[in-house]
Amino acid sequence: MIVEGLTMSLPNVPGVPLYVQIREALREEIEDGQFVPGQQIPPEEELASHYGVSRMTLRRAITDLIDEGFIYRRHGVGTFISHLQVNRDHTRLTDFLEGAKASGLEARVEVLKKEVVPANHQVAKALALDEGVEVLHITTLRIVNDQPVTLHNSYVPRALLGLLSEDKLAVSSPWLLLENRGMKIKDALERLEARGADEEQAAILAMEQDDPILYKERIVFAEDGMPVEFEVCYNRGDKYSCSIILRR
């Protein structure tokens, strides 16, 4: 709990910005339930002197927590704890195996095909390449609890292959490998549709033809706005759903 009139001694971790330390300290207090939903937290002036920082620095910490949905501000009134904390990870780009592991699911990936092909119209457009330019195409089957869930296709510009280690390819998402090599991944644009399974998809995913499939395509962008990967995947409708957050 925050004790008034006392300057908090922050651990003073070297190399970690003050606003990060304060943000995490506040986040911990909120998650520990030291504030109840709807409760007002002390004014910025008071929190600033409490932590021994300027108000601007404190505000930076608060603003981060607001972006995460933990608290909200009302001009002229105060700063308050949110009533429900929605899991903001829903609108985060995450790797399949990482995400499954975090959810406590037993998951694995089987590589079905790995080849260099000329980009067709759809792939070329997504990756901002000319049609016919060579791309790496990887087809995998994603399996959760021993049941096939997703038939997955990934396309990567051949020009980026120098950055990828051949052995890990397909197990990790290509964009994650690129990130591990120092490339900054910014975001991804996804499009979702409901479709019926064709004969091949049905066979691979152990379902009947025309059974519902959640079709998803995704373009992954680096920080400079260039597409680095295009994915097309077919998800069993009865075993896969997609959750997201839309901001107003």
Add this chain to the structure above:
Amino acid sequence: MIVEGLTMSLPNVPGVPLYVQIREALREEIEDGQFVPGQQIPPEEELASHYGVSRMTLRRAITDLIDEGFIYRRHGVGTFISHLQVNRDHTRLTDFLEGAKASGLEARVEVLKKEVVPANHQVAKALALDEGVEVLHITTLRIVNDQPVTLHNSYVPRALLGLLSEDKLAVSSPWLLLENRGMKIKDALERLEARGADEEQAAILAMEQDDPILYKERIVFAEDGMPVEFEVCYNRGDKYSCSIILRR
């Protein structure tokens, strides 16, 4: 174009923060193509003196544009124009009719049913109410270019009905009406699935039974984190897709 060594005379609009004016001025320059993708923009120090503001204020404007994906920063290097500007509206909560109008589509809404009912388990859970508590349930059909696209169900806690004008209900989204009444809408949590149409849905949406449906449910939250509306909708798979942005 930005002329160096000259302090820009901002319109000095009263009531509009400087960082907003600068942000919009910069956005305009970028959208007008006065910077090419990948191009470095002047350093913060220079831009600050150019606009006659402090560097902190300028950074606030820049940071907003980065959040929108127009530009990106590289520590120790500079600030640059992004190569591709993805339409960020995709991860925004928007009203159906507003959105259709913005896309230039002819769209309308038909009200099929409007009644007060006790909340079932699913609705109660979504709206953080006890089962059996009364809620308003509105069923509508959303029609684009004279073709039915979405069978839509909306649930609103009865306690909020005082804020809603009866006549406009159903035409506008309930959350939009609440917003127009001064309530701050923060965000929405959506879940998407692929399903097959049942007999009733198929009849209403003019499709065959078991044809692909994009099922979507959505909880809309106010700024304080409380749910204000729950939606369940069935979208024709061949006429509806959903695009979103995932941040890394």
Add this chain to the structure above:
DNA sequence: GAGTGGTCTAGACCACCCG
């Protein structure tokens, strides 16, 4: 080392909400 963005200060004044 020069140039860039990242963090931080110690104030100031304004805008908003409420009793």
Add this chain to the structure above:
DNA sequence: GGGTGGTCTAGACCACTCG
């Protein structure tokens, strides 16, 4: 009017990148 958050300053020093 008193209390709150919103904006803004004019500096300072640090961290990173690159030639």
